[in-house]
Amino acid sequence: MNEPSLIALEPSIGVTLTDRLFDALQRAIVEGEIPQGSKISEPELARRHGVSRGSLRAAIARLEACKLVERKPNLGARVVELSAEQLIELFQLREALEGMAARLAAQAMTAAEIDALGALLEQHGQQIEQEQGQAYFQQQGDLDFHFRIVQGSKNRQLIALLCEDLYHLLRMYRVQFGMRSQRSRHAFDEHCYLLNAIRARDPEMAELVMRQHVRSSRRHLEQALA
Amino acid sequence: MNEPSLIALEPSIGVTLTDRLFDALQRAIVEGEIPQGSKISEPELARRHGVSRGSLRAAIARLEACKLVERKPNLGARVVELSAEQLIELFQLREALEGMAARLAAQAMTAAEIDALGALLEQHGQQIEQEQGQAYFQQQGDLDFHFRIVQGSKNRQLIALLCEDLYHLLRMYRVQFGMRSQRSRHAFDEHCYLLNAIRARDPEMAELVMRQHVRSSRRHLEQALA
DNA sequence: CGCAAGCAAAGTGTCAACACCTTTTCGGTT
DNA sequence: AACCGAAAAGGTGTTGACACTTTGCTTGCG
Numbered sequence: 260m261n262e263p264s265l266i267a268l269e270p271s272i273g274v275t276l277t278d279r280l281f282d283a284l285q286r287a288i289v290e291g292e293i294p295q296g297s298k299i300s301e302p303e304l305a306r307r308h309g310v311s312r313g314s315l316r317a318a319i320a321r322l323e324a325c326k327l328v329e330r331k332p333n334l335g336a337r338v339v340e341l342s343a344e345q346l347i348e349l350f351q352l353r354e355a356l357e358g359m360a361a362r363l364a365a366q367a368m369t370a371a372e373i374d375a376l377g378a379l380l381e382q383h384g385q386q387i388e389q390e391q392g393q394a395y396f397q398q399q400g401d402l403d404f405h406f407r408i409v410q411g412s413k414n415r416q417l418i419a420l421l422c423e424d425l426y427h428l429l430r431m432y433r434v435q436f437g438m439r440s441q442r443s444r445h446a447f448d449e450h451c452y453l454l455n456a457i458r459a460r461d462p463e464m465a466e467l468v469m470r471q472h473v474r475s476s477r478r479h480l481e482q483a484l485a
Numbered sequence: 486m487n488e489p490s491l492i493a494l495e496p497s498i499g500v501t502l503t504d505r506l507f508d509a510l511q512r513a514i515v516e517g518e519i520p521q522g523s524k525i526s527e528p529e530l531a532r533r534h535g536v537s538r539g540s541l542r543a544a545i546a547r548l549e550a551c552k553l554v555e556r557k558p559n560l561g562a563r564v565v566e567l568s569a570e571q572l573i574e575l576f577q578l579r580e581a582l583e584g585m586a587a588r589l590a591a592q593a594m595t596a597a598e599i600d601a602l603g604a605l606l607e608q609h610g611q612q613i614e615q616e617q618g619q620a621y622f623q624q625q626g627d628l629d630f631h632f633r634i635v636q637g638s639k640n641r642q643l644i645a646l647l648c649e650d651l652y653h654l655l656r657m658y659r660v661q662f663g664m665r666s667q668r669s670r671h672a673f674d675e676h677c678y679l680l681n682a683i684r685a686r687d688p689e690m691a692e693l694v695m696r697q698h699v700r701s702s703r704r705h706l707e708q709a710l711a
Numbered sequence: 712c713g714c715a716a717g718c719a720a721a722g723t724g725t726c727a728a729c730a731c732c733t734t735t736t737c738g739g740t741t
Numbered sequence: 742a743a744c745c746g747a748a749a750a751g752g753t754g755t756t757g758a759c760a761c762t763t764t765g766c767t768t769g770c771g
Contacts, residue, residue, distance in 0.1 A: 275725090355582060499732075527723070
């Protein structure tokens with residue numbers, strides 16, 4: 260996205276069949292098209308997607324790595340069950356990880372990245388002002404914002420963890436639990452505080468704000484689920 | 486381990502061929518038997534282990550999930566490269582995650598678990614006193630200790646993350662970088678501080694001590710690698 | 712002599728078939 | 742009629758073979 264597209268990119272960005280299968284299944288699971296806890300029949304899925312079982316199994320293995328499905332030997336794979344308890348645990352984890360991301364981002368983000376983040380936030384502000392595109396865009400916007408903070412940390416271990424593994428699991432929870440968050444205005448303000456902390460290059464403040472932000476989401480959830 | 490063994494355990498704990506392959510390869514990579522950055526030839530490995538390529542590919546997929554190998558489409562899989570930079574990043578991550586684990590463990594560990602942890606530490610103390618079994622046992626002991634803290638957090642997301650994914654990667658770094666830590670005495674003292682904080686049920690103190698502990702390891706590393 | 716195009720070898724991605732395990736159903740027994 | 746055991750059906754684990762991509766080498770041309 261940032262790099263000029265002329266500079267030698269990875270040789271042969273071959274998109275394999277397993278890749279497409281993985282994307283399709285991931286989307287289907289996140290959207291709830293394949294319901295929670297349901298068993299995944301390899302022959303049936305393979306037939307419905309018109310592929311062999313081998314490719315499908317490879318895709319399922321990746322889903323297992325994202326914790327979207329659980330497989331038991333000789334019993335097959337089931338879509339993960341979403342207990343409210345585990346959702347809370349996931350948010351606890353986010354608090355620690357994204358707090359760390361914010362702290363590092365305050366040190367490592369480039370001026371250009373910070374400006375781009377500011378532009379994104381301004382756009383979000385307008386959308387909220389107009390009270391339109393509420394549900395989907397605001398949620399997607401929230402994810403985008405957090406996504407950029409994580410990228411800004413420049414810690415590859417952390418980026419891989421949050422953006423490749425836990426990201427989809429979080430999206431699944433969001434979609435399936437409804438989460439028509441009435442606190443988007445609140446969240447937007449907190450995002451602005453965080454941007455200010457990053458602009459000021461204040462790591463401690465950035466971590467504090469981010470942790471508080473995630474904790475607010477969690478508390479809001481705990482009430483909604485209780 | 487804790488549950489009475491009569492209560493219905495999982496039906497059929499079948500150990501599949503892929504499981505054994507995964508374990509063998511994981512060990513080989515962690516021990517450095519298969520060197521860093523080396524390409525993994527599927528036909529050769531399949532032949533050497535006397536299995537089909539299909540099973541091998543499944544095992545490699547799991548290794549990829551642990552971040553022990555990286556695979557690129559049509560180019561094959563390579564054992565991950567261990568840069569000093571990424572090692573530092575991994576320790577930054579550990580600081581956040583294990584700090585969180587310690588905080589939660591101070592709240593959630595049972596009295597029995599805390600006692601067992603104390604017994605383990607006492608044993609470590611004797612080993613250090615006798616200055617015997619230095620290298621291997623002390624490293625293994627350190628991992629065991631951290632392992633139990635993580636388990637004690639009772640946060641399943643965190644446990645899965647640290648004990649199933651990042652654990653082996655950390656072991657790999659330890660083994661391959663030598664890490665004949667001369668600070669075992671230091672580490673032991675810090676473990677004792679942490680145990681005390683947990684005994685006192687003081688979450689904040691526990692997190693502080695753990696973060697400091699991991700940070701010390703990191704600083705020690707940064708000096709050794711500079 | 713150097714370089715590009717093309718060819719051969721090796722390797723990965725994909726597929727269909729076989730073997731073993733699990734579950735269900737059917738028949739026999741108490 | 743209910744329960745136990747065995748056979749059949751469905752599903753997963755594993756295998757070997759085929760198709761396409763990449764790589765290294767050879768060959769022909771500048």
